[in-house]
Amino acid sequence: MAPRANWKGFLRLSLVTCPVALFPATSESDKISFNQINKNTGHRIRYLKVDADTGDEVASEDIIKGYKVDTDQYLEVTKDELENIALESTRTIEIDEFVPKREIDDLYLVRPYYIVPDGKVGHDAYAVIRETIRSLDKVALARVVLTNREHVIALEARDKGLMGMLLRYPYEVRDPAEYFDDIQDVKITKDMLDLAKHIVEQKSGHFEPDEFEDHYEQALQELLEQKKKGQPFATTRKPAPSNVFNLMDALKQSIKGEGKRTLATRPKAKKVAAKPRRKAS
Template identity: 90%
Template sequence: MAPRANWKGFLRLSLVTCPVALFPATSESDKISFNQINKKTGHRIRYLKVDADTGEEVANDDIIKGYQVEKDQYLEVTKDELENIALESTRTIEIDEFVPKSEIDDLYLVRPYYIVPDGKVGHDAYAVIRETIRSLDKVALARVVLINREHVIALEARDKGLMGMLLRYPYEVRDSAEYFDDIQDVKITKDMLDLAKHIVEQKSGHFEPDKFEDHYEQALQDLLEKKQKGQPISATRKPVPSNVVNLMDALKQSIKGSGKAAPAAKPAKAKKAAAKPRRKTG
């Protein structure tokens, strides 16, 4: 079954417009998921929407949105009121500006989407926008409304299409100083750094996603297969990492375990003997 579009509307660069659809570029649907069941009956657990005070179930038609201003006091907001303030980006992805991709901090990246032409018309306009973005070697910043909230989205050319990366707002990004200020400043010796670099060189390669293995997912699959066949489940003992007592020893042991020789330490330069002052002769 073809994936379902998360959003449909128009992509616009100035007066150039074309109908487009947004599809999630990633999916976790293939991951193993669990249902909650009643241990006594084996039946699935079903969640109900109930009134917090009366405990009675509430029908969907009787549920509206409310903003809490004080404890047990809410401002009620209707669907019509929300639609009255709907933004143009609800139906149109309006490109505002172009920026270098390198200037976008990774902390602002949320999730990727594929943006494709919607229907048989508009492919020419779509191609113009795509190739304009590609030729500038930049990303286009635009706005789009998803799940009733406006988001900033960065568009870039990808193969025959466009990829949009949803971005966070500044207020959603926490200040690193709150977490990093208490990290101690320590002096790393050159020998330690050389050993660490040697370990990195041994483990260096290229980014190949096909080599990634989800070990937990595989362990889950094995567990479920054994339970389905009625096979015994044996507990595995997990190794506990030990605290590093001597950092230099740990670095040397890491290289020793790889079977490759560590870089030879450069001999320290001998200090020149200080010249003795000559005695004056009468």
């Protein structure tokens, strides 16, 4: 089944406009997930919306939004009030400026999307915008409204299409000083640094995402396969590493024991049968 667009509207660069659709570039739908069930009946657990004080179930039409201002005190905000402040640009990705990609701090990156032409018209305008972005070797900063909130999105050319990366606002990024200020200033000797660099050289390789293995997901698949067959599943936990008391000795032992070891040469996890198909809930 073809993926369904999260958003449809228009991409605009000044007076150049084209209809586009926005799709999530990543997905976790293939990961194994679990339902909560009643161990006595085998039935799924269903969650109800209840009043926190009375415990009574509340109908959807009786539920409103409230902003907490004090203990047990809320400001009611109605649907009409929220619609009145809704932004008009709900159907347009408006490009505002172009910036060097290297200037965007990784802390501001949220989620990638693929942006493609919507329908048979507008491919020429789409191509003009895409190739303009590509030729400048920059990213285009634009605004898009998703779920009633305006987001900043960075657009860049990717193959035949465009990728958009949602960005955080400054108030969403925590100040690193709150976490790093208490880290002690330690003087590292040249010998220690040289040994550490040697370890890095032994482990150096290239970014090959096809070599990534989700060992926990594989273990879950094997567990489920064994349980389907009614077979016991024995596991052996690896002992936790002991505390290192001598840093120099640890560095030297690391060099002796490592050698060239990458994701590609690492021992492969046991291959298992295809993931059991989950029933639609």
